Amino acid sequence: xxxxxxxxxxxxxxxxxxxGLALVPxxxxxxxxxxxxSVEKDILxxxxxxxxxxxxxxxxxxxxxxxxxTKIRFFTFRSARAWERKFGYKQIGVIMQKDLxx
Numbered sequence: 001x002x003x004x005x006x007x008x009x010x011x012x013x014x015x016x017x018x019x020g021l022a023l024v025p026x027x028x029x030x031x032x033x034x035x036x037x038s039v040e041k042d043i044l045x046x047x048x049x050x051x052x053x054x055x056x057x058x059x060x061x062x063x064x065x066x067x068x069x070t071k072i073r074f075f076t077f078r079s080a081r082a083w084e085r086k087f088g089y090k091q092i093g094v095i096m097q098k099d100l101x102x
Contacts (some may be wrong), residue, residue: 006033033052044063045073045074
């Protein structure tokens with residue numbers, strides 16, 4: 001499957017309305033999907049991820065360790081409890097949004 005096909009499936013599944021990816025590296029395999037990440041201080045931020053969750057969690061953990069980072073953060077519209085149970089993450093905050101009239 002091409003990256004464009006993966007990205008369209010990701011947008012459909014996640015509800016993300018991005019029209020592309022800017023200024024973040026894209027890591028991709030044909031078998032596992034893709035992940036985009038950036039680093040700030042001692043934190044690896046996962047921006048977008050699609051495909052094999054276990055593979056990409058292992059990838060992100062190893063990437064962070066290799067860079068000497070101490071935390072991984074991301075946001076999700078899925079159940080936080082599932083991420084806590086399956087991958088050992090913990091909820092540390094809440095995302096706030098204000099809808100604007102255009």
